[in-house]
Amino acid sequence: MKLSIFFVVLFHSLVWAITSQSKEVKLVTGLDYAPYASPDSLNGGVITEIVSLVFSEIGYQSTLGFYPWNRALKRVDRLKSDATFPYAHTKERAEKFYFSHPVHKIKLSIFQKRGQARPFAKPEDLIGLINCEPLGYKTEIELVDLIETRQIERFSAESVDGCLERLASGPADFVVMSPSVAWAAADRLWKDEAQNVLSESEIPLNISTEHLIISKKHPHGLGMIEAFNAKFLQLLDSGAIKEVWIKHLGKDSTPLM
Known part of the structure; x- marks a missing residue:
């Protein structure tokens, strides 16, 4: 009798372990996207907490890693991680990845060095300048043709901080970033002097959406995206996502989706 009870307990323990393991989701995001995704932000940032909440609500236990953006994308493409966020939609990425419902909508501004800023109203105003892109x-x-025809020169840096430092020191003339991200990085780099270093364009380059993405090679990728979307929209309607947004960014902030 005791032996039978032992095997029953063992069986249920194994079933629980297998089920729990099958419901784990390995998430990765970037290192320098405060207040949205950063190891230095509360709970990894507002978008990180929202993504983790959605997966928790659909029964997944999530683990989280922070990597340079390019490396995070490669980890998901190679199935070393299950999902990454927040990424903008591109034709090239759409060939390899499933995209979720937008988890964020952002304004992208042109940042230049204060005192040397060229007036900006349209992409052609940037002709002859050098762009740094993390x-x-x-x-x-809006910039692709101008870069491909070398009317705008472009180089890359490892991080947001790297591009802003190169903007301040001279090799770069402008960067394209979300104001929240750029000013958070500038405050970290230059503290009270940030406003004296950077100049933000009054007219944005564009408004863009960002998404959770999963590789199309993932055996459960499409189902995970569909489940994520359904629960995300449910939490958005219920106000749960707004509560997370307010916790991070204040009572006057609203989710931009």
Whole structure:
């Protein structure tokens, strides 16, 4: 009798372990995207907490890693991790990855060195300048032709901080970034002097959406994206996502989706 009870307990323990393991999701995101995704932000940032909440609500136990953007993308493509976020949609990425419902909508501004800023109203105003783009960032469609025809020169840096430092020191003339991300990095780099270093364009380059993405090679990728989307929209309607947003960014902030 005792032996039978032992095997019953062992069986259920094994079933629980297998089920738990099958419901783990390995998430990765970037290192320098505060307040949205950063190891230095509360709970990894507002988008990180929202993504983790959605997966928790659909029964997944999540683990989280922070990597340079390009490396995070490669980990998901090679199935070393299950999903990464927040990434903008591109034609090239869409060939390899499933994209979720937008988890964030951002304004992208032109940042230049204060005192040397050229007036900006349209992409052609940037002709003749040098752009720094963090590795793993999407090249905005408005700039692609100008870069390909070498009317704008472009080079890459490992991180947001790297591009802003090169903007301040001279090799770069402008960067394209979310104001929240750029100013958070500038405050970290230059503290009270940040406003004296950077100049933000009054007119944005564009408004872009960002997404959770999963490799199309993932055996459960499409199902995970569909489950994520359904629960995300449910939590958005219920106000749960707004609560997370307010916790991170204040009572006057609203989810931009």
